Amino acid sequence: MHDEAHQAPPLENGLAINVHGLSKSFGERTVVDNFEMQVEQGEIYGFLGPNGSGKTTTIRLLCGLLTPDSGDGTCLGYNILTQSRQIKRQVGYMTQKFSLYGDLSIRENLDFVARVYELPDRINAVNDTLRKLNLTGRAEQLAGTLSGGWKQRLALASCIMHRPRLLLLDEPTAGVDPKARREFWDEIHMLANDGLTVLVSTHYMDEAERCHKICYLAYGKLLARGTVEEVIAQSGLTTWTVTGPNHKRMMRLAHDLTGRHGIDMVAPFGATLHISGEDGAALEQAISSYRNDPDLSWSKSAPTLEDVFISMMNDAPDNFK
Amino acid sequence: MTLSGINIRRLIALINKEFIQMRRDRLTFAMMIGVPIMQLLLFGYAINSDPKQLPTAVYSQDNSTYARSFVSAMHNSDYFNIASEPKTQEEADELIRRGKVQFLIQIPPNFSRDLVRGERPKLLLDADATDPSATGNAISAINVLVGSAFNHDLTGPLSHLRQNQAPVELVIHRRYNADGRSQYNIVPGLIGIILTMTMVMFTALAVTREIERGTMENLLTMPVKPIEVMIGKIIPYIFVAYVQTALVLIAAVSLFGVPFNGSLLIFSLALFVFVIANLSVGYTFSTLAQNQLQAMQMTFFFFLPSILLSGFMFPFSGMPTWAQWIGDALPLTHFLRIVRGIMLKGNGLSDITTELTAMAIFTVIAVFLALSRFRQTLD
Numbered sequence: 001m002h003d004e005a006h007q008a009p010p011l012e013n014g015l016a017i018n019v020h021g022l023s024k025s026f027g028e029r030t031v032v033d034n035f036e037m038q039v040e041q042g043e044i045y046g047f048l049g050p051n052g053s054g055k056t057t058t059i060r061l062l063c064g065l066l067t068p069d070s071g072d073g074t075c076l077g078y079n080i081l082t083q084s085r086q087i088k089r090q091v092g093y094m095t096q097k098f099s100l101y102g103d104l105s106i107r108e109n110l111d112f113v114a115r116v117y118e119l120p121d122r123i124n125a126v127n128d129t130l131r132k133l134n135l136t137g138r139a140e141q142l143a144g145t146l147s148g149g150w151k152q153r154l155a156l157a158s159c160i161m162h163r164p165r166l167l168l169l170d171e172p173t174a175g176v177d178p179k180a181r182r183e184f185w186d187e188i189h190m191l192a193n194d195g196l197t198v199l200v201s202t203h204y205m206d207e208a209e210r211c212h213k214i215c216y217l218a219y220g221k222l223l224a225r226g227t228v229e230e231v232i233a234q235s236g237l238t239t240w241t242v243t244g245p246n247h248k249r250m251m252r253l254a255h256d257l258t259g260r261h262g263i264d265m266v267a268p269f270g271a272t273l274h275i276s277g278e279d280g281a282a283l284e285q286a287i288s289s290y291r292n293d294p295d296l297s298w299s300k301s302a303p304t305l306e307d308v309f310i311s312m313m314n315d316a317p318d319n320f321k
Numbered sequence: 322m323t324l325s326g327i328n329i330r331r332l333i334a335l336i337n338k339e340f341i342q343m344r345r346d347r348l349t350f351a352m353m354i355g356v357p358i359m360q361l362l363l364f365g366y367a368i369n370s371d372p373k374q375l376p377t378a379v380y381s382q383d384n385s386t387y388a389r390s391f392v393s394a395m396h397n398s399d400y401f402n403i404a405s406e407p408k409t410q411e412e413a414d415e416l417i418r419r420g421k422v423q424f425l426i427q428i429p430p431n432f433s434r435d436l437v438r439g440e441r442p443k444l445l446l447d448a449d450a451t452d453p454s455a456t457g458n459a460i461s462a463i464n465v466l467v468g469s470a471f472n473h474d475l476t477g478p479l480s481h482l483r484q485n486q487a488p489v490e491l492v493i494h495r496r497y498n499a500d501g502r503s504q505y506n507i508v509p510g511l512i513g514i515i516l517t518m519t520m521v522m523f524t525a526l527a528v529t530r531e532i533e534r535g536t537m538e539n540l541l542t543m544p545v546k547p548i549e550v551m552i553g554k555i556i557p558y559i560f561v562a563y564v565q566t567a568l569v570l571i572a573a574v575s576l577f578g579v580p581f582n583g584s585l586l587i588f589s590l591a592l593f594v595f596v597i598a599n600l601s602v603g604y605t606f607s608t609l610a611q612n613q614l615q616a617m618q619m620t621f622f623f624f625l626p627s628i629l630l631s632g633f634m635f636p637f638s639g640m641p642t643w644a645q646w647i648g649d650a651l652p653l654t655h656f657l658r659i660v661r662g663i664m665l666k667g668n669g670l671s672d673i674t675t676e677l678t679a680m681a682i683f684t685v686i687a688v689f690l691a692l693s694r695f696r697q698t699l700d
Contacts, residue, residue: 064542065542088542088543088544089544093539095539095542097535097538099534099535099536099538100536101536102534113543116543116544116545117543
């Protein structure tokens with residue numbers, strides 16, 4: 001492993017991931033369509049998109065689990081088409097589903113991974129990892145009996161044990177409680193500080209906001225990318241927030257507004273509505289008759305990332321239809 | 322719509338769901354149809370518990386009308402198929418030792434002279450009794466034959482020889498299993514059966530389980546090669562196979578008194594080839610099956626003809642030619658012959674070359690298939 005690491009080719013323009021024209025179809029269905037991605041070294045890159053938008057497939061293409069139909073590029077300076085063996089050695093991939101051995105203990109799982117990666121001083125590497133994760137006390141517990149949060153920590157531990165240069169995390173925090181999620185992200189930031197590049201797919205907006213950069217994928221196509229602020233600005237979306245006396249009143253208002261010209265989206269948050277539209281003037285026109293209602297307090301606000309994504313999703317053609 | 326607490330609508334919902342799932346799992350559906358048809362065909366057409374046309378060698382040292390009459394009477398009985406006529410005693414012995422023939426009939430010199438003189442010459446029948454069920458009926462038939470086969474020739478002044486006892490004395494020599502004990506046949510055969518079942522199933526399940534639980538995805542992202550995954554899956558089961566075999570062998574010898582006449586080393590070598598063959602079949606199944614249930618079903622589909630057409634349950638020589646072809650393609654058929662040959666007949670390496678080669682060819686094909694089916698990606 002270490003020999004290969006020394007011979008690692010230089011990164012192109014400091015990019016850990018640099019791919020273009022990536023496509024992959026399964027049968028008739030194009031899951032990834034002419035995809036392009038540039039991720040700088042040391043960056044935490046958020047990968048967002050609705051279910052079935054091709055995030056998992058893209059991650060699998062990047063680490064050589066799938067062969068692209070077309071396109072090319074490099075991952076850690078290695079060609080993704082021809083050097084997937086080298087890529088695998090320096091990538092840590094955390095699958096969406098827990099994929100360590102449930103019938104092996106925590107220690108046995110880590111020991112297996114350490115052996116496969118031919119880690120020097122294996123026993124210490126395993127012990128260090130156990131200590132770092134506060135798992136020493138439960139080292140002999142079977143991995144299958146761990147709770148969701150611990151499983152996820154173990155999975156992360158097993159994919160960073162060989163000191164990869166790139167982490168691919170496929171919805172790592174799905175089904176994990178907020179505290180464990182927070183700790184997980186703190187860990188990710190610490191790793192990135194040390195120069196590790198992280199590509200993480202997620203459905204959580206708060207997680208997206210913790211990324212250095214994000215991109216949004218829907219039905220195989222890249223719809224937006226940049227920092228969170230850039231993506232919001234690029235969307236051209238105008239959002240009004242309206243707060244009223246009670247949720248019943250607001251539901252009625254939501255019902256009245258939905259579908260009007262200029263209003264693309266109405267989303268209730270308790271007794272508050274987020275009303276968004278791409279055409280700011282038309283949106284203001286649409287709500288003008290309600291602006292003077294004394295029960296309602298209106299304010300123009302920046303759209304949230306969620307507003308932006310839902311609006312993009314509504315616009316994107318679903319290739320199942 | 323309730324019947325002692327059972328709600329019919331809910332019940333119909335459950336039944337309907339079950340049928341939909343059954344239809345979705347194509348392989349299970351095919352098995353439901355395929356297995357009964359396969360069993361019907363095999364039991365109906367291939368299996369014959371009263372085997373006829375058994376390969377027989379005639380070593381005749383007396384070329385006379387009487388000898389020829391007897392041979393043709395044997396042939397007409399339908400139990401014996403005169404497959405070869407060796408010219409020397411050694412050649413005759415080798416045929417039966419290698420299992421090329423089931424019976425060897427020896428007609429001594431001066432057979433006709435002694436017969437005519439009323440001296441009741443001896444007719445020697447050597448039976449390969451490793452499988453007593455294959456020889457039983459044929460031996461009964463030949464016992465009847467000796468009484469009547471010469472009637473046609475013994476006319477006129479010789480007709481008195483037709484009286485009382487048979488004009489010849491039939492000496493039956495049950496080789497390799499003098500007492501006709503079925504354990505001698507079944508217990509060594511069980512080694513092959515147990516291994517076929519467990520080896521194919523274990524590997525098929527072991528790999529499918531990795532795919533089903535998602536651990537294969539993790540494994541594929543690590544720097545392991547397909548060949549490493551395959552060998553890593555297979556080697557533990559080779560150990561299991563040797564332990565299983567040792568257990569059966571110890572039981573065979575100590576509990577059932579089955580002899581072990583050949584070399585343990587040659588036996589171990591043949592065992593190795595056989596185990597690899599089965600593990601490769603299991604590995605190939607695992608690359609085809611989508612879940613553990615399918616892997617189990619495929620194992621069953623392989624196991625069924627193996628147990629029925631290999632000569633384990635029913636005599637191989639009693640099967641029709643097409644069934645023998647299928648049987649010959651299966652590694653268990655050859656392994657059974659090797660095991661019986663080594664344990665009961667004391668066969669050496671040269672005696673089992675043919676069977677070993679056949680098994681090795683199967684193994685090479687199975688290994689190649691297993692390797693070519695393994696995917697390094699999830700494509």
